Amino acid sequence: MDRRIFLKKTIISAAGLSVTPLIHHNYSALYGQDAPSNKIKIGLIGCRNQGWSNLKTFLQYPGVECISLCDVDDEWLYQRAAEIEKIAGKKPPQLVKDWRRVIDNKDVDMVIIGTPDHWHCLPLVAACEAGKDVYVEKPLANSIEECDLMVKATRKYNRIVQVGQWQRSDPHWDEAAAYVQSGKLGQVRTVKVWAYQTSKWTLPVVPDSTPPAGVDYDMWLGPAPKRHFNQNRFHYNFRFFWDYAGGLMADWGVHLLDYAMKAMNVGLPSYVYGAGGKFGYPDDAMETPDTLMATYRYPGFNIIWDHACGIGNGLFDRREGVAFFGENGTLLLTRQGWEVIPEQAVNSRSFPYCYPCDSEKKPNTLRIDPVAIRKGGGKGLYLHAGNLLNCIKTRELPNCDIAIGAEVAKLSHMTNISCRIGTALNWDNDKGVFDNKEANRLIKANYREPWKLPKV
Ligand SMILES: NC(=O)c1ccc[n+]([C@@H]2O[C@H](COP(=O)([O-])OP(=O)(O)OC[C@H]3O[C@@H](n4cnc5c(N)ncnc54)[C@H](O)[C@@H]3O)[C@@H](O)[C@H]2O)c1
Incomplete structure (x- = not known):
């Protein structure tokens, strides 16, 4: 098949899109201003933690160069610049x-967005509009x-986004998802997904203070509501405050629920019930629940989410x-x-029951063969970066195309919304609305002036 037609088909079938003029360029000439080097030139927005891990990973590949760094905090901007000097x-x-200077920079081919969740949408839309490809952190955004x-x-600007x-x-x-889809487990009735985190137990209340020297705090807040600086809400811990993120649900939830949905071959549920709260640390500073359990209803099975801080x-x-x-x-x-633990028949037992009790298990009655642990290679991030670099050249959809990231991020927000308003919700996926006015209000992004939700 003609390569252009093949690539178009790949993109269209994977995304369910109408035909769009994506494959028009000679990409080997497009990337890199100076033809001999022909490098993919990266700009990083948000340098402290995961943004930096991402950039370091991309830099392990030949044909990649970082030409722009952006952070509202001088400390991290200059520290990372010095580290790049050591590497490159x-x-x-x-x-x-x-960050708008990174977008204006015509030499930047690809942008990594490593900012807090409330700062993913604006740079991504601007980067796409400026013709750049993007690696954006999860959860994709802070609102549906x-x-x-x-x-x-x-899609409008025909960009590749991982x-x-x-x-x-x-x-x-994917091996595990393929095993689930093989049918060997028999009917799967329940999928349990959990995150139990001892490392994020509590955030003791601290008073507001002045922002650290060298921080453009107003730019850190961006479209989020104006408020005094508080150390608890700043680097890393922003995760636990609604204005910037969605707690453990959105943080770990998107990684794991993604594979519950993928292996079960389903999209968003029509029903969600999230229940939880600050059960463990009612008086600490976190706004997001330290304990949360959610049920997602699908025909013939449920997916359950369960998290606990501490x-x-x-x-x-x-x-x-x-x-x-x-x-x-x-x-x-x-x-x-991943591993498979088979079901096995047991002898009927008389009181007092003892379970689990191996002696009660009937020999030779395993319903399927066990699968001993198949260890992961531990190279997920490296391969993910490589996949994007490849897709930038081929224009195929990357492994975690934006539609995938959007779907599971929306699931995490649906759960938080249900928990926040304290009721189960029905979701109409065609219309993108709940059956509840209060919940529908929380679908919206409310930007603080002068920032405006982009029009696409
Ligand atoms: N994929 C993963 O495994 C993974 C792991 C950790 C974090 N994350 C995600 O990465 C994102 C960042 O989390 P983190 O832990 O790195 O946070 P962090 O607070 O450690 O780092 C965020 C950086 O962004 C900077 N920043 C904030 N607003 C900015 C702006 N407007 N312009 C430029 N810089 C700005 C901050 O100063 C800070 O240096 C989050 O969305 C998080 O969910 C993903």
């Missing part, structure tokens, strides 16, 4: 505090409305994971690998 021999020529807008912008759910490029996750004893003695409970056995999937 020179500092990036552009060091800025205003933004997620939809970002998908629209990506979302930072790097499990999508870590092969053992408790480490997750199911199967794993802090985080996804478990598919089938009639023949259970598949357990984590970042470390």
Whole structure:
């Protein structure tokens, strides 16, 4: 098949899109201003933690160069610039505090967005409009409305966007999903997904203070409501405040629920009930629930989400994971690998029952063969970066295309909305609305002036 037609077909079939003029350029000439080097030139927005991990990973590939760094905090901007000098021999020529300068920079081919969740949408839409490809961190955005807008912008401007759910490029996750889809587990009636985190237990209240020197705090807040600086709401801990993020649900939830949906081959549920709150630490500073359980209803099975801050004893003695409970056995999937624990017949027992009790199990009655742990390779992020670099050249959809990131981010917001208003919700996916006015208000992104939700 003609390559252009093939690529168009790949993109259209994967995205369910109408024909759009994506494949028009000679991309080997497009990337890199100076033809001999022909490098993909990267700009990073948000340098402190994951943005930096991403950039370092991209820099492991030949044919990649960082030419622009942006952070509202001088400390991280200059520290990362110095680290790049050690890696690449020179500092990036552009060091800025205003992300719009990265977008204006015509030499930047690809942007990494490593900012807090409330700062994903605007730079992504602007980057797409400026003809740049994007690696954007998960969860895709801080509201359902933004997620939809970002998908629209990506398609309108024909950009390649990879979302930072790097499990999508870590092969053992797809192997496990293929096993679930093989039917060997029998009917799967329940999928449990959990994150039990001892490392994020509580945030003691601290008074507001002045922002640290060298921080453009107004730019850090951006479209979020204006308020005094508080250390608790700043670097890393922004995760636990609604104005900027969605708590453990949106943080870990998108990584794991993505594979519950993928393996079960389903999209968003028509019903969600999230219940939880600040049960463990009612008086600490976090706004998001330290405990949350949610049910997503699908025909013939449920997906269950369960999280706890400050408790480490997750199911199967794993802090985080996804478990598919089938009639023949259970598949357990984590970042470390996957395994299958078969169901086995047991002798009928008399009181007092003893369970689990191996002596009660009938020999030779395993319903399926066990699968001993198949370890992951631990290279998910590296492969995810490589996949995007490849797709930038081929114009095929990347492993975690924006539509995938949007769907699971929306699921995490649906859960939080249900929990916040304290009621189960029905979701009409065609219309993108709940059956509840209060919940529908929380779908919206409310931007603080002068920032405006982009029009696409
Ligand atoms: N994929 C993963 O495995 C993974 C892991 C951790 C974090 N994340 C995601 O990465 C994102 C960032 O999280 P983090 O832990 O790195 O946060 P962080 O607070 O450590 O770093 C965010 C950086 O962005 C900067 N920043 C904030 N607003 C900015 C703006 N307007 N312009 C430029 N810089 C700005 C901050 O100063 C800070 O340096 C979040 O969306 C998070 O969910 C993903």
